[in-house]
Amino acid sequence: MRQIRSEVLKLRSTRTSIGLVLGMLGLVLFTVLVQLVVSQVENSSDFQLSAEDTQRSILQAAGFATLFSLLIGVLAITSEFRHGTIRPTFLFTPARELVVGAKGLACGAAGAVLGVVAVAITFGITLVWLQVESVDRAIGTAGILEMAGGIVGATLLWGVIGVGVGAMIRNQVGAIVGTIIWLLIPGPLIQGLYPKVGHFLPNAASDAFSGSSDSDLLSPAPGGLVLAGWAILFVVAGALWTARRDVP
Amino acid sequence: MAAVPETVIEVERLTKRYGSLTAVDDLSFTVARGSVTGFLGPNGAGKSTTLRTILGLASPTSGRTIVLGTDYRHLSDAPRRVGAVLEASDFHPGRNGRDHLRSLALSSGIPFSRVDEVLRLVELDAAAGRRVKGYSLGMRQRLGLASALLGEPELLVLDEPANGLDPEGMRWLRDFLRKFAANGGSVLVSSHVLAEVEQTVDRVVIINRGRFVAEAALDEITARAAASVRVRSPEADRLSELLTAGGATVTSVGDGLLSVLGVAAARVGEIAAANGVVLHELVPEETSLEEAFLALTQDTGGAAT
Numbered sequence: 001m002r003q004i005r006s007e008v009l010k011l012r013s014t015r016t017s018i019g020l021v022l023g024m025l026g027l028v029l030f031t032v033l034v035q036l037v038v039s040q041v042e043n044s045s046d047f048q049l050s051a052e053d054t055q056r057s058i059l060q061a062a063g064f065a066t067l068f069s070l071l072i073g074v075l076a077i078t079s080e081f082r083h084g085t086i087r088p089t090f091l092f093t094p095a096r097e098l099v100v101g102a103k104g105l106a107c108g109a110a111g112a113v114l115g116v117v118a119v120a121i122t123f124g125i126t127l128v129w130l131q132v133e134s135v136d137r138a139i140g141t142a143g144i145l146e147m148a149g150g151i152v153g154a155t156l157l158w159g160v161i162g163v164g165v166g167a168m169i170r171n172q173v174g175a176i177v178g179t180i181i182w183l184l185i186p187g188p189l190i191q192g193l194y195p196k197v198g199h200f201l202p203n204a205a206s207d208a209f210s211g212s213s214d215s216d217l218l219s220p221a222p223g224g225l226v227l228a229g230w231a232i233l234f235v236v237a238g239a240l241w242t243a244r245r246d247v248p
Numbered sequence: 249m250a251a252v253p254e255t256v257i258e259v260e261r262l263t264k265r266y267g268s269l270t271a272v273d274d275l276s277f278t279v280a281r282g283s284v285t286g287f288l289g290p291n292g293a294g295k296s297t298t299l300r301t302i303l304g305l306a307s308p309t310s311g312r313t314i315v316l317g318t319d320y321r322h323l324s325d326a327p328r329r330v331g332a333v334l335e336a337s338d339f340h341p342g343r344n345g346r347d348h349l350r351s352l353a354l355s356s357g358i359p360f361s362r363v364d365e366v367l368r369l370v371e372l373d374a375a376a377g378r379r380v381k382g383y384s385l386g387m388r389q390r391l392g393l394a395s396a397l398l399g400e401p402e403l404l405v406l407d408e409p410a411n412g413l414d415p416e417g418m419r420w421l422r423d424f425l426r427k428f429a430a431n432g433g434s435v436l437v438s439s440h441v442l443a444e445v446e447q448t449v450d451r452v453v454i455i456n457r458g459r460f461v462a463e464a465a466l467d468e469i470t471a472r473a474a475a476s477v478r479v480r481s482p483e484a485d486r487l488s489e490l491l492t493a494g495g496a497t498v499t500s501v502g503d504g505l506l507s508v509l510g511v512a513a514a515r516v517g518e519i520a521a522a523n524g525v526v527l528h529e530l531v532p533e534e535t536s537l538e539e540a541f542l543a544l545t546q547d548t549g550g551a552a553t
Contacts, residue, residue: 013351
C-alpha cells in the first residue's frame, strides 16, 4: 500500500501525466467531432448517424484513452531507468517485484481515470448530439453502460500492461517505439491472417471489451477476461524479470 | 539483548563479471561499526560495481556481500538501516526536490515532517519547491544525501559524494560525516582522489583493477609508503655506495643528487660524516598520502583505464 501511494505521487509530481491527459482529450474530442460531422454530411448507407454501428464507432473514440493509458504505464517505469531514480527506488524497496506490482496498480488506476474522463466526454457529446439532431439512440442503456464499463476496464488494464512492457524493455524510446510498431504491424497482420488466433491478441481483446461493432471479435466479457489475462502476464513477467536482472 | 556485530559490511570473495570483463575480482574486506572507511581506487577500479553489489542492485557472479548481517535485498526496513547515494544525478528533472523525497518517504512509511527536516539539514529547504532541472551539481549531491538520511540510518554508503562539490561543500560533507560517525554511525565512502577523504576517514580500503590492494588505518598507509631523502654531494657515487651498504635504496637523479629510500635523513648525515663525505643538501621528503596511494596502486599494475 505504501508503495502504491509512492507511485501515485510520482505520477502526479511531473508534467508527464498532465501532458498525456491533454493529448488524450485532444485526440478524443477531434475524433468524436469529425465522426459526428462526417455522419451528417455524408449521407451514405455505411455511416448514418441512426445506425447502431455508426453510433458504436463514434462512442469508441473514447477507446483512444487506452493508448495513453499504455503510455502512462510504459513511461512510469522507463523514466525511472532513464533518469536513474530506479536506484533510490530500489534502495528504499529492495523487493523489486513489489515496486513493479505497485506501479502496475497505480498506473492501472491512473489509466482508469483517463478512461472515465474519455467516456464522460465522448458519450456526453454524442448523446447530446443525437438529442439535438433528433436521432434515436440505437443502443440500449444496458449496451451503453456495457461499452462504458468495457472502455474504462480496458484503459485500466492497458496501464498495467504498459508497466509490464516497460519493466521488460527498460529503454524508454525502445519501449515506446517497440509498442507502437507492434500495434501497427504484427498485431493487425496476425489478426488479419489468422483471425482465430488474432482474437486473443491484446488489441483485439481490448476492442471486443470496448464494445466494438466488429462481429469477428470475441464478445465483450470474454474479451475483457482475455485482456486481463494479458495484463497479469505482462506485469508478472515484468516483475520477475526486474527482480532477476541487475539494475544499471 | 543480541550482541551488536562488529562489522556492518562484509564483502567475501566477491567477483563480478560482465561478459569477458571482470569488474571485481575475488575482493574481500569489511567495514567496522562506527568507522568511516574510505573506499579508494582509480576510476574504473570496480568501486561502483562493488557498492552496487553491496546494495543489492547487482548480483555477484560469485562470493557474497553482507550488510548488517544479511544481504541487502533481504534487509527489512532497508532505508531505516542503510542510507545510500550512488549517482549524483538520480532525479527526474521535472520533479521538485520535495516531491522526490516525499515519494521515497511514502514508500517506507517515513512521515513528511522528516522530509522537511532533512531538507533543512542539507540546506535545501529554500529550493525544495523548485524542479531539480534547475539545481546545481552541488545541490543535487545534497538532495541525494538528504534521501539517504530520510530513514535516520545507522550506515551510510556514498559513491564519490565529493564530485562536483565546491571547497565549502566538501568541508560541509567532511564535518557532516565526522559528526555522523561520532554519533555511532558507520560510513563507507568511495573516492578516486585520496585528498577528498583523507581528513574524513579512519580507515581505507584500496582496490585497483577489481582486486584488493590494501586495507589499513590511514596512518599505516602513510607509513607503508617509504619516506625518501634527497641528498646532494660532490661525491655522489661514493655516497651512493656507502648508503647502499648501509641498507638504503639509492637512485641517482643526476647532477650529484640522490634519492634515498629506506633510511632516515639523520642516518644519511651520520653515514656521510663518518666517512668524511661532503654534503651540499640533505632534505627529508614527506610523502603525501596521495603519493602513497598512487605508489600502492602502481605496484599492482597502474591505474586501470
